[in-house]
Amino acid sequence: MTDHEPLPAGGLQHVTTFCGQCSCGCPELYVDPAADDDRRVVITDDFGRSIRMSLAQLAVIVDDARAGVLDELLAGAR
Numbered sequence: 001m002t003d004h005e006p007l008p009a010g011g012l013q014h015v016t017t018f019c020g021q022c023s024c025g026c027p028e029l030y031v032d033p034a035a036d037d038d039r040r041v042v043i044t045d046d047f048g049r050s051i052r053m054s055l056a057q058l059a060v061i062v063d064d065a066r067a068g069v070l071d072e073l074l075a076g077a078r
Contacts, residue, residue, distance in 0.1 A: 012042060028044045
């Protein structure tokens with residue numbers, strides 16, 4: 001689900017920038033401590049859009065990535 005509401009002007013805690021080797025507005029990962037638990041994680045894309053998810057949902061993505069679930073998908077991108 002994509003959020004259409006603007007991101008808060010302040011209060012987001014930056015976690016990481018994905019890529020960061022250019023100036024094109026790379027995707028970024030934030031934590032919004034003021035948000036409800038089910039919307040605490042914010043991922044922005046390079047088009048100014050964002051999605052929100054819970055820390056539990058992010059944990060599933062991280063666990064799957066560690067287990068190699070995404071390896072085949074990414075094999076052609078490297």
